[in-house]
Amino acid sequence: MNPMNFVILAAILFSIGASAVLLRRNAIVAFMGVELMLNAANLALVAFSRLHGQLEGQVMAFFVMVVAAAEVVVGLALIIAVFRARTNISLDEPAELRG
Amino acid sequence: MTFTTPQIDWVPLTPILIVLGAAALGILLEAFIKAPQTRRLVQVGVALFALTSAGAVAVAHWVTLEGAGTIVMRDMVTVDRQSIAWQILIVLFAILAALLYADRTKAGEGAFTPLGAAAPGSAEETLARRKGLELTEVFPLLLFATGGMMLFTAVTDYVFLFVALELLSLPLYIMVSLARRRRLLSHEAALKYFLLGAFSSALYLFGAALIYGATAQTSMVGVGTLIPLIGGNDPILMVGVVMVLAGLFFKLGAAPFHSWVPDVYQGAPTPVVAFMAAATKAAAAAALLRIIYTSVHTLGWELNILIWTVAIASMVVGTVVALAQTDIKRMFAYSWIAHAGFILVAVAGFSDEALSALPFYVLTYGLASVGAFAVMTQVREREADGTVAAEAPRLGQWTGLGSRSPFLAGAMALFLMSLAGIPLTAGFVGKFVAFGAALSVGAWPLALIGVIASAVAAFFYVRLIVLMFFTDTPDVVKDAVAIDETPLARAVIIATGVSVLVLGVFPAWALGLSDQAAVFVTGLAGS
Numbered sequence: 171m172n173p174m175n176f177v178i179l180a181a182i183l184f185s186i187g188a189s190a191v192l193l194r195r196n197a198i199v200a201f202m203g204v205e206l207m208l209n210a211a212n213l214a215l216v217a218f219s220r221l222h223g224q225l226e227g228q229v230m231a232f233f234v235m236v237v238a239a240a241e242v243v244v245g246l247a248l249i250i251a252v253f254r255a256r257t258n259i260s261l262d263e264p265a266e267l268r269g
Numbered sequence: 270m271t272f273t274t275p276q277i278d279w280v281p282l283t284p285i286l287i288v289l290g291a292a293a294l295g296i297l298l299e300a301f302i303k304a305p306q307t308r309r310l311v312q313v314g315v316a317l318f319a320l321t322s323a324g325a326v327a328v329a330h331w332v333t334l335e336g337a338g339t340i341v342m343r344d345m346v347t348v349d350r351q352s353i354a355w356q357i358l359i360v361l362f363a364i365l366a367a368l369l370y371a372d373r374t375k376a377g378e379g380a381f382t383p384l385g386a387a388a389p390g391s392a393e394e395t396l397a398r399r400k401g402l403e404l405t406e407v408f409p410l411l412l413f414a415t416g417g418m419m420l421f422t423a424v425t426d427y428v429f430l431f432v433a434l435e436l437l438s439l440p441l442y443i444m445v446s447l448a449r450r451r452r453l454l455s456h457e458a459a460l461k462y463f464l465l466g467a468f469s470s471a472l473y474l475f476g477a478a479l480i481y482g483a484t485a486q487t488s489m490v491g492v493g494t495l496i497p498l499i500g501g502n503d504p505i506l507m508v509g510v511v512m513v514l515a516g517l518f519f520k521l522g523a524a525p526f527h528s529w530v531p532d533v534y535q536g537a538p539t540p541v542v543a544f545m546a547a548a549t550k551a552a553a554a555a556a557l558l559r560i561i562y563t564s565v566h567t568l569g570w571e572l573n574i575l576i577w578t579v580a581i582a583s584m585v586v587g588t589v590v591a592l593a594q595t596d597i598k599r600m601f602a603y604s605w606i607a608h609a610g611f612i613l614v615a616v617a618g619f620s621d622e623a624l625s626a627l628p629f630y631v632l633t634y635g636l637a638s639v640g641a642f643a644v645m646t647q648v649r650e651r652e653a654d655g656t657v658a659a660e661a662p663r664l665g666q667w668t669g670l671g672s673r674s675p676f677l678a679g680a681m682a683l684f685l686m687s688l689a690g691i692p693l694t695a696g697f698v699g700k701f702v703a704f705g706a707a708l709s710v711g712a713w714p715l716a717l718i719g720v721i722a723s724a725v726a727a728f729f730y731v732r733l734i735v736l737m738f739f740t741d742t743p744d745v746v747k748d749a750v751a752i753d754e755t756p757l758a759r760a761v762i763i764a765t766g767v768s769v770l771v772l773g774v775f776p777a778w779a780l781g782l783s784d785q786a787a788v789f790v791t792g793l794a795g796s
Contacts, residue, residue: 177482180475180478184471184475187471188468188471188472191464191468197460197464200464201464201467204464204467204468204471207468207471207472207474207475208470208471208474210475211471211474211475211477211478214475214478214479214482215428215478215481217482218478218481218482218485221482222485224485226481226487227478227481230428230481230487233428233429233431233432234428234431234474237431237432237435240435240439241435241439241467241470244439244442244443244463245442245463245464245467247443248442248443248446248456248459248460248463249460251385251386251388251446251456252456252457252460254388255388255389255452255453255456256453
């Protein structure tokens with residue numbers, strides 16, 4: 171199968187993730203969108219790696235996975251802290267910072 | 270199967286290794302030292318010792334370095350004069366920030382919440398406060414962020430730069446959420462910063478993946494040599510470059526990627542804002558310079574359109590919106606956005622002068638803003654029962670500060686004039702060299718807009734000076750605003766104030782040093 175198809179799939183996944191971040195109001199869903207974007211980038215790296223017949227892209231994908239895991243830890247901790255203070259995690263609701 | 274082990278030249282990495290090593294040590298100390306006060310002292314000591322020794326090693330390396338620099342790991346990390354200059358700046362800002370982190374009000378109250386996990390206003394929080402708990406993890410976090418920023422200036426590989434980007438961002442997200450007072454604001458700022466920051470990192474990474482797809486390379490120089498062969502017509506390459514730059518513009522706080530800046534400035538603890546304002550800006554500018562000068566400058570005018578647009582948008586949005594602000598931190602946030610525009614003015618046109626102008630410019634900007642935030646920690650609200658509470662954020666609360674504390678008001682006026690770029694302060698020289706870099710390659714429309722934006726910006730800086738010196742203090746303000754006096758913040762104010770004056774009156778030696786910094790070991794322009 172042509173590896174370019176995987177790149178197109180990655181672009182579609184990336185767009186879905188980006189729209190989730192920009193459009194959804196729930197912090198958890200927006201955060202899942204970010205994770206989808208990172209994984210789309212991983213898929214693109216691996217697909218391009220296959221396309222070029224190299225290993226570099228796949229090695230980089232491992233680094234990205236580790237970084238994404240660290241990001242999940244920080245992100246969920248923040249979301250939980252906000253949830254405990256406000257008992258909801260809507261991104262529209264906290265609106266004390268304006269101007 | 271045989272592997273060739275990579276050749277790694279560890280010595281030039283020593284400053285980064287010291288900082289990151291001390292950060293790991295700090296995490297261990299958290300587990301072993303039980304008493305909060307002892308732990309706080311030890312952590313402050315470890316952080317300051319690590320930062321000063323890293324700075325000393327970096328300076329020693331600069332002095333003994335022959336030639337342009339060292340390739341630490343081929344195509345991955347290069348420590349050259351440009352990168353050492355930025356690393357010294359970042360360490361300097363981190364030392365000043367660490368002093369502010371360690372500072373406590375006269376009532377013995379630090380800038381950070383005693384227990385980050387406790388919900389604001391909960392019983393746990395009250396208990397933690399009464400027991401005198403201290404959140405000393407902020408010092409290792411500061412060191413991790415500093416180490417990440419130093420690495421950020423030296424990385425020469427697109428995907429590896431992503432790892433450094435996250436290493437500097439993740440500790441910042443946490444630190445933003447840890448304010449002692451106004452914790453809901455702080456949480457909200459952290460959540461917004463995190464979501465937008467993660468979004469921009471993902472944007473950057475996908476861009477890097479696309480560049481890899483178009484060129485089969487992730488090394489910046491490798492991509493740079495291939496771009497003229499592929500040309501600017503390859504859509505994958507162009508989209509990749511734009512996404513990579515968008516990720517960096519976000520860190521730099523340039524419009525239209527600036528929406529997080531005012532919220533984070535307002536919500537985060539003041540020492541954290543001081544650190545971010547100076548050090549993040551230095552790291553982002555360093556990485557932007559390296560990417561543009563070693564890699565994508567061969568795209569020429571296609572790239573220039575992007576830089577011009579973002580530069581003009583940042584200057585206009587920053588200055589115009591700052592005029593309308595009534596919160597002092599938000600005003601500084603919009604001024605930060607305008608300064609991001611000034612940095613891009615220097616970069617536009619890819620002149621070699623920008624490489625020497627920008628380290629000096631960011632030094633002057635960073636010193637003035639760290640000093641201004643140190644002043645902000647001293648002006649506080651007083652509650653009805655006379656206890657000193659959170660910092661006073663509204664401009665009206667600064668009315669008549671000049672008669673109540675001439676030292677603070679005078680220092681603030683000096684920093685404001687430096688930010689506005691008035692002669693005899695460091696900011697004037699910084700702006701002069703930055704706009705000079707744009708003029709030297711004929712980007713005069715940008716420099717002109719920059720000068721007009723500076724003139725408009727001077728209005729809101731001077732407005733605060735007028736409020737402080739030439740307006741009588743209303744009695745309401747006299748009762749509601751207290752002037753704190755803490756040794757560490759005062760020391761930071763004096764140190765930054767003196768440096769701003771010295772760099773403004775005798776800039777030659779510093780300009781000479783930053784001239785030497787204008788070299789990359791690898792790369793096409795500026796080498």
